Amino acid sequence: MPEIIACFMGYILSLGLHVQSNNHSSRMKIVNPVPDEVIRYNQLGYLIHSPKVAIWASYVKPVPDSFSLCRADDGQCVWKSACSRDFGVYGPFSHTARLDFTDFHIPGTYVLKAGNATTAAFSIGDEVYRGIADFCLQYLRAQQCGLNPVLRDSCHTHDGYTLYGPMPDYTHVDVVGGWHDASDYLRYVTTSATTTYYLLAAYRNFPEVFTDSCQANGLPGKNGIADVLDEARWGLNWLLKMHPRPDWMFHQVADDRDHAGFRLPNQDSVSYGFGLERPVYFCTGAPQGLSRYQNHSTGVASVAGKMAACFALGAILWKDKDSVFANLLRQKAFSAYHFGEEKPGYCQTAPNLAPYYYTEQDWQDDMELGAALLWQMSRQPKFLRDALRDADADPLKPWMGADTALHYQWYPFFNAAHAELIVHLKQDKLRKKLLGYYRKGIEAVWQKAKQNAFYRGIPFIWCSNNLTAAFAMQCWLYRHLSGDHTYQPLEQACIDWLLGCNPWGSSFIIGLPGSGICPHDPHAAFSHLAHIPIHGGLVDGPVYGSIFHGLIGVHLSKPDSFAAFQSDLAVYHDDWVDYATNEPTLDGTATALYLFAAMEAEGRGINK
Template sequence: MKILLTGCCCLILLAVQAQQSWIRINQLGYKTAAPKIAVWCSKTNTPVSSGQVINADNNKVVFTIKGIKQFGAYGPFTQTAQLNFSALTIPGNYKIKAGNAESPVFRIGNEVYAGTADFGLRYMRQQRCGYNPFLKDSCHTQDGYALYGQQAGIPDSSFVDATGGWHDASDYLQYATTTANATYHLLMAYRDFPTAFTDTKSANGDEGPNNIADVLDEAKWGLDWLLKLHPQKDRMFNQVADDRDHISMRIPGLDSQYGKGFQRPVYFINGEPQQRGKFMNNTTGTSSTAAKIASAFALGAGLFAKKQPAYADLLHNKFFSAYDYAHIKKGVTQTVSVKSPYIYAEDNWTDDMELASVYAYRLDKEKSLQPAFEYAQAEPLTPWFTTDTAAHYQWYPFINLGHYELAKQLKTRTDPVSQEQYKTIIDFYKQGIRAVAERASANAFNRGVPFIWCSNNLTTAFAIQCYWYRSLTGDTQFEQLEQACFDWLFGCNPWGTSMVYGLPARGDTPVDPHSAFTYLKKYPIDGGLVDGPVYTSIYKNLIGIKLYNEDSYAPFQSDLAVYHDDYGDYSTNEPTMDGTASLVYLLAAQHTTPAGHQTMSKGAIIRGDSTQKTIALVFTGHEYNDGGSFIANTLAQKNIKASFFLTGHFYEQPAFTTVVKKLNSAGHYMGAHSYAHLLYCDWKKRDSLLITQKQFTTDLLQNYNVMKKKGINTAASTYFLPPYEWYNDTITAWTAKLNLQLINFTPGTISNADYTWPELPNYRSNEAIYNSIIKQAEEAPAGLNGYILLLHIGTDPRRKEKFYTLLPKLIDHLKNKQYRFVTIDKLLKPEDKKI
């Protein structure tokens, strides 16, 4: 973990400088089947000829890396080489040694990216304008006053309600174009990977689930603001505030520097050039922003159709008016600055129109896909793919989203014209990837993305394009390049740092970003993706940059590119909400695989394969067994198997012996739930342990000893469900040391509330519980696929209505929906044995 340098900085730098060789890895880890390439880099002239992968738990060599590919000099290094260990697929904790260098410890396992997409949402919530759930306060509530809207009958300085949305970066400007793009990526992430996300927050971002995935809550925050920016068919706004914001760093609140009290300017989209200090921007039309907004509305309408139909209808209607607005004057809408020369200098718009035209067809089949194809031909490749430089946000978004949506539509058609058009679009993607791949092939980091401002955003976008190309075609020739871009973001880069604040928790990540939250208040900005390295020539020519501390990465700066983890470097170390939203999509894609997928949370499996209509009924028990006989008989009558996780105390009770024997002899899965039903960690501070590892191990092994005495085959009971269903990363690690896999119930229903009784504040009736299960089965995108559905074998006598009495009805209903019931070991495929 890197620390912020203070008085001891010279000693730390001397220690770094004394080292001459390093091994860069993805600090998050690697999936078992993924390409795995670390980079050895050195300031010596001696190349490395071999490497070893070592089990970090026992220091045994488990894999020898041979055939090392040498690349010579790159950036600050005189020698670099690729260490390919893709053939190592056994889950575990590892480190790599090559020459005199040793890598940080990393993990191989299919769970390594679990929860990371949700982690990125922390930064999005922190960037909220209006009510901010992180600050528990509201800001910019008086936005704003209109500019440039006279042609639509809006006098300059008249009030426009523009409160809401997200602050764009560490400043508090807000742009329709970046907000629409961020919103679209969040909506896509849920559409394509719904099981990557949980529901722990309310709509306003405060604690508490609301039966809507947190990523959809966040996307709706963006949609709501975009609706304000397009209040009626002939009105649309592009920007709130301008670079006068930069007068000072402050926690968001009252901005009075615009001369209108606490209101900020709201810039109307009129399709004409607008103020840019001494200059005018290069706006040529209304298409780029309006088309992005329209596409976000269209995708949102589809995803909210069942959850909030009235809201979905509003978005549906707003799509068509925004789409019409995009046609008022075809061209690009750029942003405005007043004092500085820096703007979002977007120069392309046909890609945005391509995407919106696909949705026009999808929402109105009387329309044709031909306009979308024609727009696609106007920009076959996103221009930065074939160049080494570009203006700030010149080609935005940094990926052609329209190609992907158009290709999906064309792929489903069988007519020759559509098939030819599909091949054309796919070839556009392939050409772009090849252009970057050609540059990447010349260096050990597989780096083909130019070091322009926001290079991390480009890296994320390019990795998504590689993923889409592979998903659409099945062609895996660029998979290694795709993985290299992902690895770069999390530490496999010359600086050896993750580019995401706080991810991974124990890794080398930014600690001193260009952010008022961290600089003024020392608040963490978890999940924020920083801008990333820039060409040294760019850095040296930017206005107002200075470093506030000794450069902790000084040995790794070069004439090629720089990255500084320093508050003063706004070019490389400022997080952005649109880049973070794109990363949320990429992390969700890494989290989910097409088949055999297991959803993880803090290292515990919480869901099986979400593509299969299988459910594991899981029953836990400690004190009560009033439902045991009824449940056993019901399962026998319905001819299904379930899984029972019972405490040692339960197994030992003489009164419960008959039920235990009956369940065991019937072939149900019998598991452990701790011996004494201990509470492992604090309810409010989950990272705070309430037990020691010795207490944990002794208690759990006692549970298994009692099971063995009861005639249960404990060797087959490798899954462990924690007491209270409450645990943290440490508990997961302790469980793994016992060669067990921690599991927990799948969130989304309130089945686990069947233990509550009316006097409790969290009481849930049988009807409420039953309806929550049915609603999840019938309305969620993946239904109850792969679900671990948790109930209790008995409940407190104060609960008079027993939910297990509804078990026959529930089983029949779900069977009619084609769900199959299996035991937990059949639901979850165990990973390969550990070394």
């Protein structure tokens, strides 16, 4: 993951690349001349009845009085309206305004014009999100460990040997499978279980949007099962290996010794001192770290709760599909939850060579999710009581409304457990209380977002796009569960941001849209070394200029095509060397998949 700065420094030097100092001025040198005025918009397009807003921005010129929506084929103007007030400075721009055409409802292909700026063609229609969730599955298949269907070869088949467990250290345990976490080859239950939950929940809530084009292992060929379920089962099978018996639970495979430079996973020869076997970290509930640095773990419940939730939801979904598998998952759901009950607290990932790791510091949300789904699976009142208790203990994510947070400090980035309870609770008072938790977090972001034209209230910390997708999903769930549309413009602004309505005018999904502006040079071995596209991955996204300028070993491998749009506020580079803003991640992509499935379902008129 991108938190391993010191290790990456060694990687940069091993490539013979020079470390360069960074320019701290708000404007970087412009590589190509750019117009003074631009319009940023959702490149996929807009649902017929959703908010439809683009952003006009300029370095010098004042906000024009009006804007026009014109048909793309003949240029005929079909809508004209006043621009918003001037929201002023944002990033590199001196003047910004909102172009709101929400009340236009005729499907078609259009361009926007304001001042001297004109967009490329985009669509208005209820099909604009069709197939996007399935598109994101391409990246998850590329992340598969064990059999990798993209390479059509296997990797890391010797994993691994145990550490910190009740068994003797260096005991072999089979944990082959799962997904690589990002552009490295570590595997974490923390992010893998979150990914698995989002896949399962997306299929449960929006099954109509998913198709079948791959086999269970990710290779091409239909098998009669939606691909998203195949991928979720890939995750579940690995989680089962990480919880092989009721009193055993592992949370991590490999460590930051992995960060030895780009190589394809099937050519990974990094040694941890035992041939090709890699360490498998046991959940102890205490700090871990083999070298100078250790994490600050206080328990195991954050990992155990996530596991229990996945197993319980899997048991529900496979009950009528594969009863043997469902029964196994049911048993594991109970044992994983009880494992978490025995050692409450959070289990952070283990560092080694550098003091960087996932600093997750909450756990009641994970146990709430596990309990909520165990209640749905078993209808045992204990689990409902537990879930409601933990909901009150962890009502909202503290990053919402804040300017910064530690890396993965409040994770997962939104509390899906509240929604799992709201859907099934009959007591209106309890439903309103949980919806109030969602609303409070949304309102905290809104108080910051309403001050700028982009409605941007998400902090520019590492993985800002992950936070954006998660927050948009919280807004979506709140709107559909409460019937309150107050924050829909903010929700849509987050979705639009991910798809091009941002200062850089770029989508942050690799390869999407194919004819638009999107990441083509991500921080990934597949694309950089083998020129294999990893379409569908959500990249980390913009970070504060202060974060980027403080990184070790960062420079660009080529002229910056977005140079005119960088600022001290935030930077983003479509450059493989930039591991801070352009690295795709497993859990971020799964979050976006969940969000896009919801948006496609909305376009289809499915409201669940």
